[in-house]
Amino acid sequence: MNVHAVPIGEIIASDVPEDVLVAYGLGSCVAICLYDPVAQVGGMLHALLPAAPNERNPAVRDSRPTKFVKQGTPLLIQSVLSLGAKRSRLQARLCGGARVLSAPGFQDSLNIGDRNVQAAEAALEAAGIRIYAREIGGNIGRTVKLYIGDGQVTVRSLGKGEQTIRE
């Protein structure tokens, strides 16, 4: 197995069956996993925020689009298509979007995870890609793995073993 960490705000796609793509320690971030079971091509986006707040702001416009679910999802789709996947065969799996910070006084931070999940669902629906499985919400961190050989997606949290997420 070749393990490739997918850092915050980045995309990795692969057509190598031995590859495993991993987003470590997701909190409010989401990992969107796409997989074409026929072409054995997959990719993962590790996004932080639902959407760029104001695309006219130069600081935002020039920043990395893959930090954002809305802007990053089309780039993820493009990256797997460029490796031979077909849009009509793509399966999505969605993980993350937790509320790790649940103390009083931090209301503004509380719903970022929820909004990330909603943005991912909207972006995938707009692209016509079905979500086959979800492991979202809650208040715990998650490590997510996508196995390129068979498209399996697993999730691990502290105190729990690695478990495959199912439809």
Added chain:
Amino acid sequence: MNNQKEIWNHLIDGHQSEHALRKVMWHVSRTLSDMVGKSISNEDPLIEKVPLSQVPARAGGAEAEMVGIYLVMGGGLRGQAILILPLTSALHLVDLLAGDQPGTATELGIMERSALAEIGNMTLASFLNAVSELADMPDLLRPSPPAVMVDMLGAILDVIITPVAAVRDDLLIIETTLRDARNSIQGRLWVLPDPAIQDLGRGIAKAMEQESGSKGM
């Protein structure tokens, strides 16, 4: 100094920033030592711009089980602060604060989290008070209550990265490492200036570019 940009610059980019920051962090380690009744020292503070994708690795790896004691700075000096501890160090601090033998606390329940919140509160307040004295602005500081998070480090750090990520691809971190003589307590204090101050830390970025340029020659 009459605005937060001046104060942050005094700590980060000014001619006397190294001295000022050392003094502030010394106050922090002394406060923590007084609180737990044990000598805790601090390493020389660092100021770094870290790409967002590399932030978890900077503090020990995204999957590591850690404790984060977090607060938001409001008022005249805005930003975030977090004390990051391995679980074993956090338990040790709880024992010290409670006057118990090391190893007594084995998990972080409500009482233990409350003790850690108090440690974080005092530690981070000492940073803010020392900055307030330097800036001669006693009414500078309005910190939030501290929040204690226990989870994978990556999940904890999402909380501090998220407010910055909307407008920046890097995180400006003021860091000091706190430890006792036997390394049974080790923690990192990170203070993150308000990301709305766009050109803060330009001097550091320039210096880092020059350094990497000279290494490449």
